[in-house]
Amino acid sequence: MLEDYAKARKLGLKQVERDVSDGHYPYPPALDDILKNQGYQGEVPIGLAEVDLSLIAGTKTRGRQNMFSSSFYPIAEPESEFAMKWSDLIDSQRAEGLRDPIVVYEYLQRFYVQEGNKRVSVSRYLGMPTILANITRVTPMPSDEKGLRVYHEFTRFYRVCPIYGITSSEEGFYARLAALLGRDLETPWPEDVVRDLRALFDSFSASFRAHGGDGLDLQVGDALEHYITIFGFEHVRGLSPKDVDAQVEKIWGEFVVTQGTGARAYLEDPSAERTAPLPKLKNLAKKAVLAKPFRVAFVYDRNPLSSGWISLHERGRLKLEEALGSTVATSAYTDRSSDAAFDQAVDDAVAQGVDLVVTCAAAQMRQTLRAAAEHPGPAYLNCSVSLSHSAVRGFYGRMYEAKFLLGALAASLAGHHKVGYVAESPVFSTVAEINAFAIGAQMVDPYATVYLKWFSAKDYDWRRELREEGVHIISGRDYANPLAPKESWGLYRVEDDGAETHLAEPIWMWGRYYEMLVRSIRNDTWKKEGEKIQGQSLNYWWGMSAGVLDVRLSENLPRGQRMLVDVLRQSVLSGRVHPFTGELRAQGGDIVQGPEAGRLTSEQIVRMRWLNENVVGRLPEQRELDRDGLVEVEVAGVIPVDPSTVLLKDTSR
Numbered sequence: 001m002l003e004d005y006a007k008a009r010k011l012g013l014k015q016v017e018r019d020v021s022d023g024h025y026p027y028p029p030a031l032d033d034i035l036k037n038q039g040y041q042g043e044v045p046i047g048l049a050e051v052d053l054s055l056i057a058g059t060k061t062r063g064r065q066n067m068f069s070s071s072f073y074p075i076a077e078p079e080s081e082f083a084m085k086w087s088d089l090i091d092s093q094r095a096e097g098l099r100d101p102i103v104v105y106e107y108l109q110r111f112y113v114q115e116g117n118k119r120v121s122v123s124r125y126l127g128m129p130t131i132l133a134n135i136t137r138v139t140p141m142p143s144d145e146k147g148l149r150v151y152h153e154f155t156r157f158y159r160v161c162p163i164y165g166i167t168s169s170e171e172g173f174y175a176r177l178a179a180l181l182g183r184d185l186e187t188p189w190p191e192d193v194v195r196d197l198r199a200l201f202d203s204f205s206a207s208f209r210a211h212g213g214d215g216l217d218l219q220v221g222d223a224l225e226h227y228i229t230i231f232g233f234e235h236v237r238g239l240s241p242k243d244v245d246a247q248v249e250k251i252w253g254e255f256v257v258t259q260g261t262g263a264r265a266y267l268e269d270p271s272a273e274r275t276a277p278l279p280k281l282k283n284l285a286k287k288a289v290l291a292k293p294f295r296v297a298f299v300y301d302r303n304p305l306s307s308g309w310i311s312l313h314e315r316g317r318l319k320l321e322e323a324l325g326s327t328v329a330t331s332a333y334t335d336r337s338s339d340a341a342f343d344q345a346v347d348d349a350v351a352q353g354v355d356l357v358v359t360c361a362a363a364q365m366r367q368t369l370r371a372a373a374e375h376p377g378p379a380y381l382n383c384s385v386s387l388s389h390s391a392v393r394g395f396y397g398r399m400y401e402a403k404f405l406l407g408a409l410a411a412s413l414a415g416h417h418k419v420g421y422v423a424e425s426p427v428f429s430t431v432a433e434i435n436a437f438a439i440g441a442q443m444v445d446p447y448a449t450v451y452l453k454w455f456s457a458k459d460y461d462w463r464r465e466l467r468e469e470g471v472h473i474i475s476g477r478d479y480a481n482p483l484a485p486k487e488s489w490g491l492y493r494v495e496d497d498g499a500e501t502h503l504a505e506p507i508w509m510w511g512r513y514y515e516m517l518v519r520s521i522r523n524d525t526w527k528k529e530g531e532k533i534q535g536q537s538l539n540y541w542w543g544m545s546a547g548v549l550d551v552r553l554s555e556n557l558p559r560g561q562r563m564l565v566d567v568l569r570q571s572v573l574s575g576r577v578h579p580f581t582g583e584l585r586a587q588g589g590d591i592v593q594g595p596e597a598g599r600l601t602s603e604q605i606v607r608m609r610w611l612n613e614n615v616v617g618r619l620p621e622q623r624e625l626d627r628d629g630l631v632e633v634e635v636a637g638v639i640p641v642d643p644s645t646v647l648l649k650d651t652s653r
Contacts, residue, residue: 012073031112253390262388266602297349319511398543400436407440452617456629
């Protein structure tokens with residue numbers, strides 16, 4: 001109909017006007033012009049496939065490209081032959097559909113039309129999501145640019161799962177997506193998996209864009225990965241578009257905070273804010289709420305009898321009960337690493353009216369996010385830092401402060417400039433702890449050298465290696481191992497006869513941490529903090545000044561060393577001394593920052609990937625890590641990870 005043409009032309013002319021005003025080319029670009037400048041290796045026939053109209057970027061040749069706006073809306077005069085053919089085509093489309101596929105060339109996941117420009121124009125005007133196309137791929141010239149590396153990974157994905165439109169700008173995306181579906185990029189996927197992923201993507205992308213996804217700095221493929229990570233593919237495959245839309249709405253905040261590089265806020269000290277007095281009627285309601293015990297559910301992935309880390313949190317739970325008495329009621333669910341066991345625990349806690357759900361491992365973040373989406377109402381906390389999420393807040397301690405003190409103590413006791421440091425896994429904040437220890441040692445002894453080893457590295461004997469290096473002062477695990485009660489932990493000395501003498505240890509005061517967090521929820525500080533920091537993930541990152549971390553010294557330490565630690569502790573508490581202020585040099589002498597610089601930002605400290613100049617050792621590679629290390633690094637690691645070789649935790653329902 002000519003009426004449709006007039007409406008479409010109006011849209012096209014407005015688009016041209018906007019493009020000209022913004023200094024953009026107002027017509028569809030021609031692939032031939034692009035290739036003149038960039039070149040290409042050759043052409044590969046792909047065959048027939050459904051193509052997302054949003055991925056059609058231009059025309060193959062110049063031809064009649066000036067008949068369309070950059071969005072493929074028509075702009076030719078209404079009386080022209082072109083207008084008549086366009087009108088006839090839309091009538092035909094409404095009556096019987098488009099029978100013939102268009103012919104396109106694909107270059108870097110964008111399509112350029114050789115035949116069928118008007119069919120593309122009509123389809124776009126009608127709001128059709130896809131169009132059938134006969135595709136020829138144009139192979140780009142070799143390059144080590146990130147965009148081309150991502151594209152080559154896509155071509156591997158397409159060979160096993162022929163779907164266009166699932167785009168990303170991040171390396172490793174297609175391998176991660178495959179892993180989430182229990183697949184890889186080598187073996188062709190079953191037809192039903194490809195079909196269900198295609199249907200899921202269509203539903204998800206429509207919902208994502210309807211909610212405003214095009215306005216986010218987040219590609220639809222990356223958003224899809226977040227969605228499947230939270231809910232699990234087996235749970236979402238086969239869902240209706242309505243059900244997918246409902247889930248997208250539930251987790252929309254996650255897309256907002258993860259866009260771009262992720263927006264993360266770090267609260268480094270408990271808020272001193274107090275709520276204003278309430279009117280009498282509101283006060284009565286408040287008192288009624290406060291009269292009921294505040295219910296907290298701790299969902300542990302392991303058992304405190306076998307895990308030193310969980311044992312610390314369990315003691316914190318009991319301290320919370322001791323501090324708040326009858327005003328709080330807690331419950332502990334142990335050995336909940338699988339999805340089924342985790343979901344059962346949360347379902348039970350919600351049925352009992354839980355107010356706060358706490359999980360104590362970064363590897364539980366995905367499960368916690370799903371719980372927050374499916375059971376909104378309670379507050380959710382995960383013991384991690386710098387994971388970009390909206391519905392779940394992270395909490396951790398600035399352990400690097402305690403390690404700074406221990407490094408200084410270690411150097412004062414070493415006698416021969418050598419100390420050892422054995423770290424758990426290369427995850428967020430761990431590198432900062434290593435470097436703070438090394439800087440503390442360097443402050444006391446400019447010639448101090450820190451020999452770095454890893455608990456999570458497999459197939460090597462770090463004890464033997466440190467012994468051969470002549471290292472006797474060692475910083476080991478931060479807490480005792482219930483399964484190996486005789487194993488040394490904290491800072492200790494290896495004597496000449498092989499015996500180990502305990503010297504000091506960092507201490508976590510999780511009970512105090514939990515008490516302050518519960519109080520913040522009950523007095524509305526929690527709510528106000530969330531309102532103040534919208535569009536960012538919120539991380540509680542408290543330290544020694546909050547009373548949640550400290551260093552405990554052996555009574556047998558010499559008085560001089562005890563005084564040294566006490567002086568440094570007061571300096572850290574007052575802010576006069578900070579390990580990451582002023583001149584910082586990495587291994588090899590590389591300057592991180594100059595002598596006049598201030599403190600590194602919280603983000604720079606948490607996500608640190610460099611090692612201080614006096615550290616001997618390196619960050620391990622993925623292939624060197626054991627199973628537990630891989631699980632931790634896959635979630636919150638600071639080293640590159642190939643997801644195709646990492647078996648993700650249970651994603652089944």
